[in-house]
Amino acid sequence: MTRLSRPLASAASTALAALALSATAQETLVPGPGAELTQAKCAICHEIGYVTRAPQSRARWEEVMRVMVQRGTPVTPDEVKIITDYLATYYNPEGPSAAAQAASAQAAAAQAAADPVTQLLNRNACLGCHAVDKQVVGPAFREIATRYKADASAGVKLAQKIKAGGQGVWGQVPMPPNPGLSDAEVKLLVDWVLAQR
Amino acid sequence: MSNVIRAAARRREFLAQLAGLGALAVPGRTLAQAVTPPADPAGTVPNSVVLAQKAQSFTVHSARPLTGSVTAEFHDFDVTPNDRMFVRNNLLTPDLDAAKHVLRVRGLVEKPLEIPLAQLRKMPSFTTQSMLECAGSGRAAFQPRASGTPWSPTGGMGCPTWTGVSLADVLKMAGLRAGAAHVAFSGDDFGAVATAPKVIRSVPLAKAMERHTMIVWAMNGGDLPKVHGYPLRVVVPGWVGSASIKWLSGIEVLDAPFKGTFMDDSYRIPRTPVQPGDKLPADAVTTEAWPVKSIITLPGPGDRYKVGGRLVVRGSAWAGDNDIERVDVSLDGGKTWERAKLAMRGEKYAWRRFSLEVPLNAPGEVVILARATGDRGNTQPAVSTWNPLGYFWNAIPRVGILVDKA
Numbered sequence: 001m002t003r004l005s006r007p008l009a010s011a012a013s014t015a016l017a018a019l020a021l022s023a024t025a026q027e028t029l030v031p032g033p034g035a036e037l038t039q040a041k042c043a044i045c046h047e048i049g050y051v052t053r054a055p056q057s058r059a060r061w062e063e064v065m066r067v068m069v070q071r072g073t074p075v076t077p078d079e080v081k082i083i084t085d086y087l088a089t090y091y092n093p094e095g096p097s098a099a100a101q102a103a104s105a106q107a108a109a110a111q112a113a114a115d116p117v118t119q120l121l122n123r124n125a126c127l128g129c130h131a132v133d134k135q136v137v138g139p140a141f142r143e144i145a146t147r148y149k150a151d152a153s154a155g156v157k158l159a160q161k162i163k164a165g166g167q168g169v170w171g172q173v174p175m176p177p178n179p180g181l182s183d184a185e186v187k188l189l190v191d192w193v194l195a196q197r
Numbered sequence: 198m199s200n201v202i203r204a205a206a207r208r209r210e211f212l213a214q215l216a217g218l219g220a221l222a223v224p225g226r227t228l229a230q231a232v233t234p235p236a237d238p239a240g241t242v243p244n245s246v247v248l249a250q251k252a253q254s255f256t257v258h259s260a261r262p263l264t265g266s267v268t269a270e271f272h273d274f275d276v277t278p279n280d281r282m283f284v285r286n287n288l289l290t291p292d293l294d295a296a297k298h299v300l301r302v303r304g305l306v307e308k309p310l311e312i313p314l315a316q317l318r319k320m321p322s323f324t325t326q327s328m329l330e331c332a333g334s335g336r337a338a339f340q341p342r343a344s345g346t347p348w349s350p351t352g353g354m355g356c357p358t359w360t361g362v363s364l365a366d367v368l369k370m371a372g373l374r375a376g377a378a379h380v381a382f383s384g385d386d387f388g389a390v391a392t393a394p395k396v397i398r399s400v401p402l403a404k405a406m407e408r409h410t411m412i413v414w415a416m417n418g419g420d421l422p423k424v425h426g427y428p429l430r431v432v433v434p435g436w437v438g439s440a441s442i443k444w445l446s447g448i449e450v451l452d453a454p455f456k457g458t459f460m461d462d463s464y465r466i467p468r469t470p471v472q473p474g475d476k477l478p479a480d481a482v483t484t485e486a487w488p489v490k491s492i493i494t495l496p497g498p499g500d501r502y503k504v505g506g507r508l509v510v511r512g513s514a515w516a517g518d519n520d521i522e523r524v525d526v527s528l529d530g531g532k533t534w535e536r537a538k539l540a541m542r543g544e545k546y547a548w549r550r551f552s553l554e555v556p557l558n559a560p561g562e563v564v565i566l567a568r569a570t571g572d573r574g575n576t577q578p579a580v581s582t583w584n585p586l587g588y589f590w591n592a593i594p595r596v597g598i599l600v601d602k603a
Contacts, residue, residue, distance in 0.1 A: 045389045047261050054342040059476045060585065064344060070458035072392035093341060093474065129390075137390050167239050173391045174238025 027052055028123070031107035032100065034086030040128035041075055041083060042068075044137070051091060058088035074129070074137045117192045120185055124178055132196055139170045145197040158190045159183075238389070242290040247424040252280040258346050261389075262286040263424070266334075266352035269594065270497030273511060275540075275550055276326060277355035279417055283438075284424050285331045285346065285353075287396045287459070288388040291444055295420075295428035300367075300412070304381075304450035307372030314428055318414060320362045327409060327434035327546035328515050329441055330354035332464050332484050335581075335590025341474050343587025351492050351594060356513070356548045359432050361413030364448075365406045373402075373450060380405040381455040382431050384444035398440050398464070399455035400433055404485075409434050409546050412445060434546035435517045437484045437588070439464050454483065466584045473583040486517030489577055490591035491524060491551075491569035496598050504603040506557050510537070512594075513548040516571035523570050524551040530564035531593075537567070557600050565596045 027048040029035045042051055056064065065084050069075065075083070089100045096104065111119065121127055129137035139147075148154035161169075163186060165177035181189075244263050248255065254271035258264045266283035274281065295314055302310040333345050334353025368380070381399035404410060411432045414421060421427040426443030433440035439459065454460055465481040491514035502508060510528075514521045520542070525534040540550040551567070570576045581592045 045261070045393065047259050049259060049347075050344065053347055054344040056344060057474055057476070060344070060474075063476045067458065067462040070394070070462055072388065072390050072394055074390060074392060137392075165238065171391075174389070176238065176389065 029086075030090050030096075030104055031111055032086060032090050032096075032104045033107065034082040035090075035107065036122045036127065037079060038083045038086050039122070040125045041073055041079065042128075043125040044073070044128040045071070051087065055091045055093050055095075056087070057092060058084075061087040061091070117188055120181075120189055124181070126189075129175075137173055138175060141193050141196040145194050148194060149197060154194060155187075155190050158193060159186045162186050162189060238289070240292055240387075242292045242423045244290075247284065247290060247422075250280060250422060250424075251284075252278075255280065256349070256352075258348060262288060263290060264346045264348075266348065266354075268349050269351035269492035269494050269512070270596075272352070272355075272492060272513065273494035276417065277357045279357070279419075279422055279425070282355040282357060282416070282422075282425060283329075283331060283334070283353050285333075285438060286386070286424070287439075288386045288393060290424050291384075291386045292423065293385055293428060293444060298428050298446070300429060300446060300448065302367060302371045302448045302450075304448075305374040305377040305452060306368070306450050307374060308370075310367070310371050312367070314414065317362065317367075317412070317429075320366065322360060322362050324358050324360040324415075324418075325409060325411075325546070326356060326358045326544045327411075327432055328354065328356045328487075328548055329432065329434070329438050330487055330490075330515075332437035332439060332588040333586070334438075335592075336587035338590050338592065339581070339583055339587045341583075343585060345587055348590075350590065354492075356515075357417045359411055359413040360415035360418070361411045361432075363408050364410045364412055364431065365408060367412060367448070368405065368450070371450075376452040377450045378402050379451045379454050381447075381449045381451055382440075382442035382445055383447040383449075384426070384430075384442045385446045386444050394458055396439075396442065396459050397455055397457050398442060398459055399451060400436070400440050400485075401454075404433060404436065409544075435486050435515070437464055437487065440485075463586065464588070465586065466588055470582050471585065475585060477585045484588055486519075487515070488589055488591045489516040489519070489521070489569050489571040489575045490514070491567045491577060491594060493565060493567050493594050493596045496565070496596060498596050498598075500598045502557055502598060502600045504557055504560050504600055508555050508557050508563070508598075510553045510555075510565055510567070511550070512537075512552075512567050513550055514567075514569035515546075515548040516569070516575065519571040519573055519575065521549040521569055522572045522574075524549075525568045525570070526551075526553045527566040527568075528555065528563055530595075531566050534568065560600050560602045563598050563600055565598065566593050568593050 029039050061084050065080050090096050130141055132141045134140050162178055165175045167174040244260055252267060254267045255265055263284055263286045267281050298314040300312045300317060331353045334348050335350050336343055336345060336348045338350035379399045379401055381397055383395050383397040413432050414429055416425055421430060429445045430443045431441050431445050464484045465477060466484055467478050467481050491512055493512040495509060495511040510526050514524050524537045526537045527534045537551040537553040568577050577591055577593045579593055581590045
């Protein structure tokens with residue numbers, strides 16, 4: 001006996017699944033010292049819900065970060081320390097302290113005042129894999145600007161890469177697509193990247 | 198099935214769909230929050246393609262890595278259909294070419310092998326029905342919450358049929374050398390960064406040589422779906438799902454358990470219970486066979502009946518490497534218990550279906566519990582032992598229904 005006949009789960013569910021997957025709302029971490037770095041590094045491989053839904057003790061977060069380094073997260077030991085502190089401060093079973101909440105409010109204000117490019121870079125986890133002047137997982141923004149400096153179609157090519165993702169120009173590590181960005185946002189990012197020489 | 202039940206089931210599936218639309222701001226943890234834009238690098242199967250083949254009742258627990266399942270009331274089948282089988286990826290879903298697929302066997306063997314899939318398929322094969330269940334199945338029921346995939350208290354398991362060869366036959370072809378004690382499996386899936394290590398797990402030789410531990414290419418009579426390991430996977434029945442490596446391309450015979458992050462950092466439990474909230478002790482052990490467990494597949498939570506009708510309680514029970522001896526059902530929240538009827542014993546590692554039919558004489562809420570007992574006297578607990586990584590939730594399942602006046 002089936003609870004649900006197969007035809008019910010046909011075209012409609014396919015369309016719904018596609019819709020659900022195109023939803024761009026990605027969960028974000030509460031603002032605070034280290035929030036951007038944490039968001040950028042964790043979101044390379046897994047959704048942020050893995051962080052937000054199960055607050056842990058500091059000892060457990062230290063353990064989790066040790067394991068995440070084993071799982072290939074591209075982070076330096078200093079970055080591990082910043083991320084662990086952030087998680088233990090804002091995602092522990094008792095919640096953030098009064099001081100941590102004040103720091104969070106301050107960080108939120110700073111975030112809101114940040115220039116649009118910084119906001120976009122933070123919100124889309126760009127800095128998990130890219131830095132301005134050094135290679136992390138993907139190429140440095142400066143390297144990209146240098147490579148494309150004489151290319152008249154650079155704007156179009158980079159916009160395409162940001163939106164649809166890419167692979168093979170700089171190596172075999174894929175760049176994930178960012179279908180949620182508007183054309184105006186993409187243009188802002190492309191212009192900024194190309195100005196990094 | 199009564200119309201009332203069917204309506205309830207449809208309502209639940211419909212609500213699940215609405216949550217999936219994402220545009221609706223539903224408070225609490227919804228599917229909309231769980232779904233994030235997927236990374237679809239070259240050589241992978243997009244989540245949208247995987248999910249189009251799943252039932253409407255299939256709930257995505259995380260989009261990256263892709264995990265999802267249906268809850269118990271959508272598992273009311275003797276054999277789990279493909280669209281209800283749980284998904285637990287560690288990395289991305291690779292899009293592999295069966296024509297080029299080769300299985301390599303190396304390590305402590307007389308003769309290392311490279312077997313093209315087409316050749317493997319010519320070996321004597323068989324079909325059997327076996328349980329697979331993620332170690333974290335039911336994790337969301339643990340308090341305090343453990344990190345990891347938030348599996349619902351029910352779901353995260355399935356019992357389809359598998360077609361392939363015994364791993365033992367392949368190992369015999371290669372010939373085991375002295376000292377062979379563990380067998381490690383690796384697949385062709387890969388992660389978002391090149392630094393992500395491969396998912397490699399090993400099992401002790403005794404389990405590897407058991408006839409039902411298989412290398413399979415078919416599930417429910419057809420090619421393995423891509424998300425379930427196409428074109429080849431291992432099935433280590435009754436054990437934690439992570440042992441059953443998907444997209445299998447490598448087998449290595451070792452003298453000790455494989456050393457790696459998926460053996461040493463995950464899928465481990467304390468030897469003795471720890472304080473809830475504590476971290477994993479250094480002497481934790483790897484997870485192997487599931488303990489005894491059951492689910493109630495009929496009725497579903499909140500289903501409504503009428504006085505004068507009959508209630509059929511139905512479910513499935515399993516016990517890792519052991520057999521099911523009995524299942525008791527309570528219709529009064531555990532005050533009294535009645536022995537359910539067990540279906541004929543099937544394949545060794547298939548779940549055992551049970552049922553109980555009773556008249557409904559009085560209006561009100563009916564709290565249904567099921568308690569399975571294995572052939573070693575092992576019985577489901579009221580609450581499972583808390584452990585840091587949230588494995589082996591096997592507590593007595595509970596379903597509440599409402600009986601209306603006639």
